[in-house]
Amino acid sequence: MYINNPCIKLPNDTNTVVWKYLDLSKFLDLLLSHKLFMSRSDKFEDQYEGTFSEPTFEEIKKLAIDNPDFLNHYKTHREKVAVSSWHINEYESFAMWQIFTQNSEGLAIQSTIGRLQRSLRPETDFEQYIGEVNYIDYKKELIPFDDSFFPFLFKRKSFQYEREVRVITDIGESDLQINEGLKISVDINELIEKIYIHPKSENWYKNLVIQLVKQLGFKFTIEKSDLESDILI
Template sequence: MYLKNPSIKLPQDPDTIVWKYLDLSKFLELLLSKKLFMSRSDKFEDQYEGTFSEPTFEEIKKLSINNPKFLSYYKSHREKVVISSWHINEYESFAMWQIFTGNSEGLAIQSTIGRLENALIPDKKFKQYIGEVNYIDYKKEYIPFDDMFFPFLFKRKSFQYEREVRIISDISDSNIKINDGMKIDVDIDQLIEKIYIHPKSENWYKNLVIELVSKLGFDFTIEKSDLESDILI
């Protein structure tokens, strides 16, 4: 279990369903290594990732007048924070299939908030939290900065469709060096509740995934996505 932070928002129901959409190679790497890949926050496509809204930035600039290192620390801190993103949704998302699986050979991990919490294996070398992302107007709304995790739990409103929950690790106090990201230890059986195969995949692909998962010693329920059906009226 990870340490809870009462200041970080998370759905109260531990059975809230979350998803991770990925390709087969990344999925197999997860099973083989039993480690979850976390992306470095400043390597995300969104250039605002881990930054502040305009009202907050103005306040930080005032605080930095007599302490220039204050602002530079916030900028460099992004290099020391890694993130694993999950999508909250009761059902599969057609949009997420389109965005995160570039062909018909992707798959989706179905989990829950409670499973994510239980899957994390504590590591004394860094702090780690799970939080739900807040979507705000960066020109008008304020992001608190009394906790170093807060900038990574806010995104612009144009990203609301992501409905994101994040596992966030801060390695600032460790000697760990990262390039694009790092892997953290997880309990795979806790992390994964069910696997869904891409809606456009062939039956041979589903059978391949079932065989590979079985040979690796796991017995997850594996289903073909029902977003596309053979039954047409």
């Protein structure tokens, strides 16, 4: 289960809708394993992931003059943190379909902040947090560094369109090693409220997903995205 930290910002309304866009293979892996894959933070395409803004880095360098391990801790900590990203939006996002699904056979999980919180199962080896990402000017604004997970809740303003909420897993106090990422246990029925099929997919693909989900014993609603519905004139 996740740890409630008052320093981490989240929407007040736990019914706030969140989305995860993914391909069929990752979706089936989630259903079969009952585990949510989380990427190691330094494996993201954004090279700034888990790093500090310029003003913060200058402050840390001052503190590291007499304690070089202080700076080294923040550099190596990125290898010990894994992230699952979710998109806040009341509606589907055309941009998210384009970015996170490589072809017309993708799908989207619709959930809520509350469902995401309740779906996480207790883990003995690491701590988990859920927080909303802050988008700042990395040349001008300070990122707090009184807690080592804070860098993972900040991104550059150019990523504001992502409107991201993150599940953050920190294995820094354990002996675990992360390669590409790790999987955390989740309650699938709590996590998933509804599934949307890619707007450009064929009907056979929707029927395939429905059949696979049914065979695996799940009963959540599956709908075709209406972003490509018929134009009414």
